[in-house]
Amino acid sequence: MVTALQNDSTPIRLAVIIGSVRTGRFGPTVARWFTGTLGGNPDVETDLIDLADVNLSPALDGNPDDPHAPTGALRARLAAADAFVVVTPEYNHSYPAGLKTAIDSFSVEWQAKPVGFVSYGGISGGLRAVEHLRPVFVELHAAPVRDGVSFANFWSAFDEDGRVADDRPAGAAKVLTDQLVWWGRALREARARHPYGS
Secondary structure, three states, rough: OOOOOOOOOOEEEEEEEOOHHHHHOHHHHHHHHHHHHOOOOOOOOOOOOOOOOHHOOOOOOOOOEEEEEEEEHHHHHHHOEEEEEEEEOEEEEEOHHHHHHHHHHHOHOOOEEEEEEEEEEOOOOOOOHHHHHHHHHHHHOOOOOOOOEEEEEEOOOOOOOOEEOHHHHHHHHHHHHHHHHHHHHHHHHHHHOOOOOO
């Protein structure tokens, strides 16, 4: 007999990851705007992760058993997350090397969790970076969601205070957030009932 599932209204833990580490990057502005759209949302608890604050080795030689290593603190934050939003620019028609290092430095932390994207760039709005990221996260057993937010010619989309006059991106952010909340709760419950990979 199939019983009704209990409605889980516990907020999801959403890790928002700033993917660019370059000097002069625009990622923090985009990330602040996105997290601002979440203000007052009772379904989401946000953890803003800036990869520029984490000294990850491109050699991927961090010791996962050392809690004081750069990967240790970040590993705990990613493991605690129920869902992710990756804020990424487009570099050379793809995503930043620092972001790939961060993704490849971990494995089980991504598994069976939804991933959304907020991208920015020139005329493409960073969408080519997003399309390259999707199969990377699928390979790590994460679950990229369909909708996202993109800013074409981002330098003209934001004012000097980091605000966006156009209301369409905020609408897209809500659609993305709603998808992440649904998938975040569904997969959190699934992982609790049946640990992934077991």
